[in-house]
Amino acid sequence: MSNYEYYTEIQTTLENQIPNIAKEQVRKIFRAAFQKKKNQMISEFLNHPVTKEIEMGINAKNISGTLGGGSGNLFSFIGFEEGYDPIGPIEEVLLRTDFKLIKVTKREIEFSVILPEPRDVFAVTPMPWASGRSWAKGIETGISGLGYYLLKSTKNSRSGLGIQSTRKVRKKSRFKNTQYITAFIRKYEKEFSNLEL
Helix, strand or coil: CCCCEEEEEEECCCCCCCCCCHHHHHHHHHHHHHHHHHHHHHHHCCCCCCHHHCCCCCCCCCCCCCCCCCCCCCHHHHHCCCCCCCCCCHHHHHCCCCCEEEEEECCCEEEEEEEHHHHHHHHHEECCCCCEEEEHHHHHHHHHHHHHECCCHHHHHHHHCCEEECCCCCCCCCCCCCCCHHHHHHHHHHHHHHCCC
């Protein structure tokens, strides 16, 4: 049994779309439609500004706009270890999205789509400096310390670029909360529910 608890029961009527089609053909058609939507989901996640910025590492610009227009980027601000891939664990969770065919007839398909919940993603995205917190959730709810974030190359930096200063170095700097994992998963709950063959 999957750890994911989201299941959507969907009935797709085939009477007008695929009349008198063999059951195995229906399965193949459905599987192709499901995989196309899943590929779209993964592609959209990988092209999200937050995802792209983090994947670019310490040389990225703040294309997500989360750092209040200041210099720096999410990779160095969050403090990921140099060479670490923070996006890989999220992609692995999303790739486990699957389906179960419940019933297939000439007129109807009933199936369940198994999607991760946001908490499944949050569980694999710990803050480098606070294992009980999720950086992916922090993108949505806020990450403190931006006023003390100093873009500086030093051996004391986990990422190799950026440290937390002991005194405030950015005036009026506030992390800009941004929709990320929760909104993304909720969107694809609807997308899979409206899957068209």
